[in-house]
Amino acid sequence: MDNSLLLAGIAKYVALMPDEIDRVTDAMHFKKVRRKQFVLEQGEVSSRILFVTAGCLRSYAVDANGTEHVLQFAPAGWWITDMLSFINAKPARLNIDAIEDSEYIYFNKPDFEELNAAIPKFERFNRLLGQNAIASYQHRQVDNITLNAMERYSVFCKLYPSLIKTLPQKQVASYIGVTPEFLSKMLNNTIIK
Amino acid sequence: MDNSLLLAGIAKYVALMPDEIDRVTDAMHFKKVRRKQFVLEQGEVSSRILFVTAGCLRSYAVDANGTEHVLQFAPAGWWITDMLSFINAKPARLNIDAIEDSEYIYFNKPDFEELNAAIPKFERFNRLLGQNAIASYQHRQVDNITLNAMERYSVFCKLYPSLIKTLPQKQVASYIGVTPEFLSKMLNNTIIK
DNA sequence: CGTCTATTTGAATGTACTCAAAAGCGGTGG
DNA sequence: CCACCGCTTTTGAGTACATTCAAATAGACG
Numbered sequence: 001m002d003n004s005l006l007l008a009g010i011a012k013y014v015a016l017m018p019d020e021i022d023r024v025t026d027a028m029h030f031k032k033v034r035r036k037q038f039v040l041e042q043g044e045v046s047s048r049i050l051f052v053t054a055g056c057l058r059s060y061a062v063d064a065n066g067t068e069h070v071l072q073f074a075p076a077g078w079w080i081t082d083m084l085s086f087i088n089a090k091p092a093r094l095n096i097d098a099i100e101d102s103e104y105i106y107f108n109k110p111d112f113e114e115l116n117a118a119i120p121k122f123e124r125f126n127r128l129l130g131q132n133a134i135a136s137y138q139h140r141q142v143d144n145i146t147l148n149a150m151e152r153y154s155v156f157c158k159l160y161p162s163l164i165k166t167l168p169q170k171q172v173a174s175y176i177g178v179t180p181e182f183l184s185k186m187l188n189n190t191i192i193k
Numbered sequence: 194m195d196n197s198l199l200l201a202g203i204a205k206y207v208a209l210m211p212d213e214i215d216r217v218t219d220a221m222h223f224k225k226v227r228r229k230q231f232v233l234e235q236g237e238v239s240s241r242i243l244f245v246t247a248g249c250l251r252s253y254a255v256d257a258n259g260t261e262h263v264l265q266f267a268p269a270g271w272w273i274t275d276m277l278s279f280i281n282a283k284p285a286r287l288n289i290d291a292i293e294d295s296e297y298i299y300f301n302k303p304d305f306e307e308l309n310a311a312i313p314k315f316e317r318f319n320r321l322l323g324q325n326a327i328a329s330y331q332h333r334q335v336d337n338i339t340l341n342a343m344e345r346y347s348v349f350c351k352l353y354p355s356l357i358k359t360l361p362q363k364q365v366a367s368y369i370g371v372t373p374e375f376l377s378k379m380l381n382n383t384i385i386k
Numbered sequence: 387c388g389t390c391t392a393t394t395t396g397a398a399t400g401t402a403c404t405c406a407a408a409a410g411c412g413g414t415g416g
Numbered sequence: 417c418c419a420c421c422g423c424t425t426t427t428g429a430g431t432a433c434a435t436t437c438a439a440a441t442a443g444a445c446g
Contacts, residue, residue: 082331084328084331087328134327137334146254146262
């Protein structure tokens with residue numbers, strides 16, 4: 001039930017007044033999930049936007065063969081949602097679940113819109129946060145198209161230094177876009193030239 | 194020198210007052226570029242955010258072999274920038290150039306920030322636009338990791354129906370992430386099973 | 387402990403790439 | 417108006433990076 005991480009995140013971009021902080025806090029919902037538990041399943045409408053306060057969530061898509069492909073990991077301090085579903089109330093393409101026991105804060109969409117309307121600084125925060133997200137998506141896209149598997153692995157290690165120790169290797173493989181077998185061979189130099 | 198497309202784009206999200214429209218218009222800069230001309234070169238700092246009014250721009254990254262990889266096409270009505278460079282004043286990783294003779298409107302970063310501060314509705318517009326951009330980046334990412342080359346081509350045709358006729362095939366290949374030779378074979382069924 | 391899941395290893399396979407060369411296409415100038 | 421030039425597209429053969437499938441091994445959790 002601790003919102004300090006989220007408030008600190010906001011404070012990095014904008015300085016809210018005490019009453020504004022109260023108003024934002026009033027709109028927060030707190031939730032705990034156990035490992036492997038779903039937060040969002042594809043097909044559902046994602047009417048929430050989440051901020052992780054403990055543990056780690058992930059979003060992923062499933063392809064025609066049933067293989068999972070991780071889009072994002074969200075350790076504490078990260079935001080996560082299926083944005084298309086959130087803004088258009090369309091069925092989600094992404095699944096979001098917990099990699100480990102986790103806690104998060106979420107805003108319901110009506111509350112989120114109301115806060116943006118009522119508190120200009122909150123809307124500024126969200127614009128800036130959105131710009132950051134765009135920047136990282138652009139970067140990841142560029143990485144994916146210009147780097148090979150080994151280089152993408154290195155980039156991953158720098159992006160999620162804390163996760164690399166705890167995350168099962170197959171999750172990392174899924175994120176960088178290779179099979180777990182191939183990642184294993186790559187890291188053990190089993191690939192014969 | 195026509196800002197109607199941009200104002201119409203804003204009007205889809207927020208209703209600006211006449212004086213606000215004037216203020217936004219005052220901050221606009223208009224520019225024409227010829228085919229192949231650069232708008233941004235990697236290494237430069239991107240201090241502008243662009244809105245295309247005619248023709249078509251593209252952003253792309255260059256890999257270690259010197260191969261170009263298209264990140265985005267921006268026909269009339271689309272926004273384009275290297276967001277990481279724009280927000281952090283870091284050297285751009287992306288190049289932006291004109292695929293055909295084009296016209297665009299740009300905002301300088303200080304003006305852009307000032308408008309956001311002075312006109313809450315403008316900031317709302319940018320927040321919503323940002324959310325849309327995030328949604329499309331998420332979608333493209335999911336497409337790239339879950340679909341094969343032929344399926345990505347189909348998605349491209351739906352996303353840019355007007356471009357598919359005019360765009361050189363090698364540009365399309367670069368966007369969907371295959372070599373021009375492979376795209377050619379794919380479309381002509383030269384790939385022997 | 388025992389079971390379930392993750393990782394490793396190997397062999398065969400496939401999808402897409404590289405390199406090279408030919409063919410097509412569009413614009414420009416003689 | 418045709419000829420040439422540069423660029424794009426096509427075609428082919430050989431290759432590489434990564435996958436699939438299968439089985440053995442190792443770890444983690446109850």
